[in-house]
Amino acid sequence: MTGKKYRKVLSVGILAIIGVVAISLSGCSSRWDREMKSTVSNWTGGLNRTVTVYDYNGQEIKSWTGKFDVTEDDNEVYFDDENDKRVIIQGGIVINEEN
The missing domain is CATH 2.30.30 (SH3 type barrels.)
Structure with a gap:
């Protein structure tokens, strides 16, 4: 893979990750709070x-x-x-x- 093609693939990957994070955080805050509480509960x-x-x-x-x-x-x-x-x-x- 050439350097230019590699940078393009890397950029698309980073944008995809940012998009997934943005979509997951765009839900209502109470859902996010419940998910965080469940995660803390599972780990502790x-x-x-x-x-x-x-x-x-x-x-x-x-x-x-x-x-x-x-x-x-x-x-x-x-x-x-x-x-x-x-x-x-x-x-x-x-x-x-x-x-």
Whole structure:
């Protein structure tokens, strides 16, 4: 590849990278904030949270506080507590608060 052709390919590559970064940052700032928070959470072992389970009458059943990641799907909520024990919650009303 000649020097002139190499510079052209390099310039196009740099412009492409700048374009991708600009597009990814052009979304709403709350989305960006959520992505950054998720990245920090993944790298540091979670966020400081309180997870509380209530019965359907509003009475507290149990609460956990610590630094962990919480995963939710249609059937359950689960996380590994600070003692590395998996907590799986099925049913009830789960409130997941960031401290």
